[in-house]
Amino acid sequence: MSQLYLIVQVNPDKMANTSSTRFFPFIGHWQRITLGLFLLVFVCWFFADTEVIALEPWAELGRMFTGFITPDFGATEYLLDAVWQTISFALLGICLGLLLGLPLALAYQHPLIAAICAFIRAIHEIFWALIFLQVFGLSPLTGILAIGLPYAATFARVFADILQQAPSQTLFTLPKGTDKLSALIYGRWMHMYPQIVAYIRYRFECALRSSAVLGFIGMPTLGFYLESAFRQGHYQQGGALLILFIVLIGTIRFWAKPLMLWVYLPLAVYFLPELPVFQPQLIWRFVSIDILPPMLQGQTLTTWFAVDTFIAVFDWAYELVRDQVWPGIVATLVLACCALGLTHVLTLIMLPLNTTLMMPKPVIILMRGINLILRSLPEYLLAFVFMLLLGPSMLPAIIALALHNSGLMVFLMARQSDDIIVPLTYRPRLDHYSYMVLPVIYPHFMGLLFYRFEVIIRETAILGMLGVMTLGFYVDSNFAEIRFSGALLLLMFTAGLNVLVDYTARKLLQAPRDKLQAC
Amino acid sequence: MLAVVDTDLGYGQKVILPNINLTLNPSEHVAILGPSGVGKTTLLHHLYQQLAEQTCLCSQAQGLVDNLSIYHNVFMGGLARHSRWYNMANLLLPFTQPQQQISVICQQLELNLPLQKKVSELSGGQRQRVALARALFQHQPVFMGDEPFSALDPLMGGRLLNLIKQSHQSVICVLHDAELALAHFDRIIVISAGKVALDTKANQLTLAHLSQHYVVTDESTLPHSAG
Amino acid sequence: MKFTGMILAGVLSLFSTVAVSETFTFTAIPDEDESQLRTRFDKVAVYLSEQLGVEVKYIPVKSYSAAVTAFRNNQVQLAWFGGLSGVQARRLVPGSEAIAQGFEDQFFKSYIIAHHSTELAATDSFPVLNDYTFTFGSKDSTSGRLMPQYFIESNVGQSVDKIFKRIGFSGDHSRTISQVEAGVYQVGAVNYKVWDTAVEKGDVDTSKVNVIWQSPTYPDYQWTVHSGVDKTFGAGFKEKLTKTLIGMKDKDLLDSFPRESFVPASNSDYEPIERVAKAIGMLD
Structure with missing residues (x-):
């Protein structure tokens, strides 16, 4: 002890030096990714529309509740x-x-x-x-x-x-x-x-x-x-x-x-x-x-290359991109990032409640039931309930996506954490769990989470109908208005966005990616 | 049968055995000895690649498929003899003819277990014999083994080695057990310090000769030579 | 192992049971209460079959756009469309005709309803709706979207996204009512029949939400028939069909739509709808 103290005393300059080159020596790869994620979510949350509107939801919620019990x-x-x-x-x-x-x-x-x-x-x-x-x-x-x-x-x-x-x-x-x-x-x-x-x-x-x-x-x-x-x-x-x-x-x-x-x-x-x-x-x-833009439908191939047609097609595409694609991408990404952050937090909270390493059997059985319900409920139903409670902002969609996806994450993760071999000294306490279980499963957890991001982006499509103007909302509108070319153009962008997100997530998680095998 | 002339051996860019010269004659029983990590496996794999058409390899990693039965694992030795459709069908519904052949091989190898048993449920010694059975089922004139008896007791190792010698014209084995090598092989090659340190007829050698080139009683031969 | 079998059966499934038929097929989505669709409309099919002397089948669909697609693909030859979807369908299938409409559809209207916290009272003149939150019904609804948007924009002189603080699409008239009742949106547009029925049944608390404005009348739901039916089912089939629809007197059948009775209609009755749809940019 005293020797160690001595070293610190003797080399104060050196110590200061190390800490200035690396501010937080204990922040490793996963901590950095997690902090990065939180930062991203924080920024997105700032842009997200999360206004809570005071309401009178009880009559409708009462009808729902009565429906479920009868x-x-x-x-x-x-x-x-x-x-x-x-x-x-x-x-x-x-x-x-x-x-x-x-x-x-x-x-x-x-x-x-x-x-x-x-x-x-x-x-x-x-x-x-x-x-x-x-x-x-x-x-x-x-x-x-x-x-x-x-x-x-x-x-x-x-x-x-x-x-x-x-x-x-x-x-x-x-x-x-x-x-x-x-x-x-x-x-x-x-x-x-x-x-x-x-x-x-x-x-x-x-x-x-x-x-x-x-x-x-x-x-x-x-x-x-x-x-x-x-x-x-x-x-x-x-x-x-x-x-x-x-x-x-x-x-x-x-x-x-x-x-x-x-x-x-x-x-x-x-x-x-x-x-x-x-x-x-x-x-x-x-x-x-x-699938052709409206101005090309029914035209002969030769007229396609006329300058007027070309300009008309360009205007059509430009207008779509400006009015639908761009706002759609922004809303989709903001919504998906917020949902991703909330999924991360919710899963981390629910995971200890779902593993035999922490909880007695009855609690596990109860939690399995809750998980089953969370992952089986269509997101849009959850979103509708939260919409009655919180008003028509992005918040209901964020919560619904996060609940649904954390239910799935916990379902997939709990099996893995149950299989971890812990030392005999292990006790089912939060500190033991955090030292001996969480670090083991965390890489897989993050891998799974980033894969879910791709899924969340896709699922925002369904929530479009609740008035959250995601890409899915615009795609749906185009289909409703029988404008297939518009819908397809939007789908191209949706797919492009997803390919990009998938690529980025893979790059970010190269190592744990290999161990990943669930959806 | 095969001549290796001035060849650099290794994996990737790394050369482990530079400038190797070796000639293998048909109908020879060759044992390759040497300290661990010296490049015996590298040499054997090189030989195998040269003679792959007529050789079965029983590698140290065994390459068993845990999720398949003993039968299927042994059958994999015969994949090249059948069409792909025969092989696929056999995966779903094992044919009787290969079953009988494989059953005979397994009995010769003292592997008295139901053929449908999964390989993942077997002990180390049993797994090694399944790997041997797969090699035997290839029906090739040349057998190459990378410590194919390491998990068996010396007596059984000897018996199985005899069986392999009966079924193959040539046998080339990487071994740790110097006694086994001296007792059963015609020719001994010792690899040491990146080169062929010794290449002689076995009947001219003793354990003492071998120990001049490397520590014969290393960890894996220790219990054998002690007993 | 088992996959091989699964795969095989999967392939077979794609090439089997292709049905070829000369059945007269129709579809309908009522503007209120979509429960028990098949049970209700199978009865209508039986009635049509008896009167027309051909096999008649009902296909349930989920949305107007699905109905339009089915009509366009000739999967159904007759459809009970909303005003807008009828126009869309007839544009896509040249020669198709609106042959009958509901009695009520000659003078259909929309209500604008508001949550009590807005303190908006019912008026004859158009209310000031600026900066409220607002919900339509479904995107392709005539009474819940198209006409309300048109009336609002023409009265205020601005596009709806400039007028309202926030716009939603509840997806359904009943949901518009429940959302405005709960205050999720402050104001909403709804089909008058759905509202009246809900009030009658006591499904809505009128102290929380009420009608503040009713729109001028416009034509809405109609039966539209495919161009080729005379060729497929014999000359005069279209006329016979029109007579059969208008002759539908059984209250049980009419309640499925729900309409008092059916009266003759023509494509030109729906020109206003088409003009409006073009004006607000829903049709090119």
């Missing part, structure tokens, strides 16, 4: 049909996703494939469905493609990430002359088989949510009735549907046994709603008319 399961027509279609769209969507995603995963190293996948992922299922609606009409194909396509892109990325972790020695020992496919399957895929299956299982839960959400735009799933019921204030019906949906998701592991899938799948195909006659001319119409 759910009416008989109020929905064709209820079982809707439940079944929710499952079959999810199942078929996942199948299509795998069918396309597995080969894409193999080619994912190619930057072009990676970029195309990022682009496809960036567009929300709802918007894919709105696009396919123009081409295939109200058809199950629309719903299955809307799930399958973005899921394929996600599978491609995640499987490529997982495969990178496969040990390479096996390939070296394989006999010379082994064909590529066998070598790949036996030598690499099979190493990661459990992770791949676990991920597919998790994505199935996501697909159920997507399937329900597609009901919002007309697919015959639970969301069809759920959205109408809540929009029109039929809370008894809505409550019943929501309870059903949460139970459906909460009990996946009981009804979605691998063997049962062999039964479900043919049934899903067989009982699919009737496919309307496929009209190839609709595809042609879509690419030759709908």
Whole structure:
């Protein structure tokens, strides 16, 4: 002790020197990223519209509450049909996703494939469905493609990430002359088989949510009735549907046994709603008319290159960018950053409540239930409740996104923290947790959080309808006004933004990225 | 069979064994000895790459796939003999013919376990024998092994080595166990300090000769030579 | 393992059960109460089928734009459109015609409602709405968006985003009422029928929210039929259909829309709507 004291006494200059070159010697990589994140959120919060308006929400909230405690399961027509279609769209969507995603995963190293996948992922299922609606009409194909396509892109990325972790020695020992496919399957895929299956299982839960959400735009799933019921204030019906949906998701592991899938799948195909006659001319119409700017529609190709037309197209695009794209991007980023910050904080608070390393069994069970509800509730419902409480600013959307995403984060993180091997001296106290558990899981936590950022940006699309003028709001408006070219231009920018965010997050988190495997 | 002439060996840019000269003759049983980290594996991998067409390799890392059964892991030795579709189908629904062949190999290797058992559930010694079985199932004239018996007791190691010698014309093994090398191999190559320190017929050598070139009783041979 | 099977069945599903039919298909979204859509409109389908002598099917849709798309793709040949969506649909499908409208739709109107804290009272002249927060219904609604926006902008002489402090789209008339009642938005625009029904049923607390202004009348909902129906279902089909719709007297059927009765209509009845939509920039 005294020696150490002596050194400090002897070299005061040197000490001062070190602390001036590095102000905070204990701030490492993750602390810096976290502080950076907080700073970003702080700046965004400053620009965000977070005005709280004093209100009288109690009458409406009372009606909602009454609805939930007296759910009416008989109020929905064709209820079982809707439940079944929710499952079959999810199942078929996942199948299509795998069918396309597995080969894409193999080619994912190619930057072009990676970029195309990022682009496809960036567009929300709802918007894919709105696009396919123009081409295939109200058809199950629309719903299955809307799930399958973005899921394929996600599978491609995640499987490529997982495969990178496969040990390479096996390939070296394989006999010379082994064909590529066998070598790949036996030598690499099979190493990661459990992770791949676990991920597919998790994505199935996501697909159920997507399937329900597609009901919002007309697919015959639970969301069809759920959205109408809540929009029109039929809370008894809505409550019943929501309870059903949460139970459906909460009990996946009981009804979605691998063997049962062999039964479900043919049934899903067989009982699919009737496919309307496929009209190839609709595809042609879509690419030759709908996606063109209004001034080019119906014009011959030669007039496209006239100066007047060119100027008109430029004006059209400029106006869109100025009035919709730019404000949309700003609102989307501000909203997403604030939601990201709040997700970070909420997850950190909820995580200790969800791990067996801190809490007794009963608390864990209770928290699992709360988590299930948080991640199953569509964000827009949460946002609507908070809107009644807080007024129509960005705040309800921020809180809704943060609650939903932290529910998912905690669900994915809790499994990992439970598996951590702690020293025998460990006691379930906050200080022990902070020293022995949190540092272990933090890199993975941040990796997951940054991946969620991509998802949050996509999800802001749905909140557009509550008056938060995100890119999704403008896309939706363009679809409502049957201006497909405008909608597509906005979608291009949305996707571009997402690709950029994904790229930045990857750069920022290069190291932990490798360990990341959940969505 | 193979001649290595004035070759620099290493991995990446790093040369570990500069300027190596070696000739391998057919139907020879060669043991490669030397202190750890000297480049024995590097040499063996180089030899393997030259002779890959006719050689099965049982590497130190084994390359077993934990999530697959014993059967599938051994079957991987036969991947090159079948079409990709046969291999895929076999992954889903194992065929009977290879099952019988593999079952025989496993019995020879004293691996009396159900073939459908996952490799992740096996002990170190059992895993090593699955790796050996995979190499045997390749049906190649040349066997190369990188300490293929290190996790087995010396008696079993000897028995299995005999089995391998019966099934292959040439056997080239990196070994730690100098006694095993002297007892079963025709030719001994000692690698030490970045070069071939010794390359002689085994019957002209004793443990004492070997210990001039490196400490024979290093950690892994210690219990063997003691017992 | 199991994926192979899943994948296989997935592929099969894409190529199976393609139905080809000569069924006359229609869609409708009522302006209030979208519950039990299929149950209610299947009855309408049965009525139409009996009268027209062809197979009639109802397809439920979620939004006006979805209805327009289905109409444009000839997935439905007849649709119960709002004023604006009807105009959009007829522009996209040349030759399609508005053939009947609801009795009430000849003189439809919108209400502007306000939260009691604004202390705005009902007036005949246009109220001063500057710097309040305001919500429309859904974006593509005629009575909840198009006409209110037009009346407000033409009365004030400014665009709505200049007039109001904040603008929202509640998505639905019922939600507009509940949001203004809760004070989330101070002022809102709503379909008069939805408001009247809500007041009648006691679903709204009129001490918290009330009507402060009612708009002049305009034409709204109508039945629009596809151009090619005479070719597909026989000459004179359109005329027969019009007669059948106007002849719908069963109160149970009419309540699904809900309308008192149907009266004849024509495309020209909706010219004002088209002009308004162009004026506020919703149509090119």
